[in-house]
Amino acid sequence: DGGITQSPKYLFRKEGQNVTLSCEQNLNHDAMYWYRQDPGQGLRLIYYSQIVNDFQKGDIAEGYSVSREKKESFPLTVTSAQKNPTAFYLCASSPERAYTDTQYFGPGTRLTVL
């Protein structure tokens, strides 16, 4: 089955720790995206990558980092510099680099900072 997988589904972290969220796709899509979802806030773009070894900051990149070493993988690290990291994180991919493309979403990771 083709799709996007995110792991883990739930993640708990102590304040001050870095944590990495996994996102893998086997759709052979060029572009990948990370969003943060908070209740009543919609989705906000953290980072996106349109090609391997290249990525751009979104609207709320501070306190986050990414890498795109392989086409199928786009991990997100939430660093200790992110002041309010508790949220639902969604990864998405799209076939090409155009902003008209449909985005396909993973099931999400819920991160809770204790």
Added chain:
Amino acid sequence: AQSVTQLDSQVPVFEEAPVELRCNYSSSVSVYLFWYVQYPNQGLQLLLKYLSGSTLVKGINGFEAEFNKSQTSFHLRKPSVHISDTAEYFCAVSGRNTPLVFGKGTRLSVIA
């Protein structure tokens, strides 16, 4: 920068009644408009999108939306809702050189 306003945060509606979820966007030369649906604790999936051409767009699950350039709106409609339509609905806009921007969402609750 692009922006999207979803005018209603929650919409309750009885089963088999019609529904309209409202979306307005900031004006730009070229806009591409999308509606996504999110079921509880899941990712999003595309309902429909407008890129160009006919202003009435039909999507999955019986939904449709109409692009109105003069009113900068892209309202989502369904003539008869089912319990299974209970979900959160997001309007989104992108431009030729700008990535997708989402609205804050409208929670549709269908009442039996």
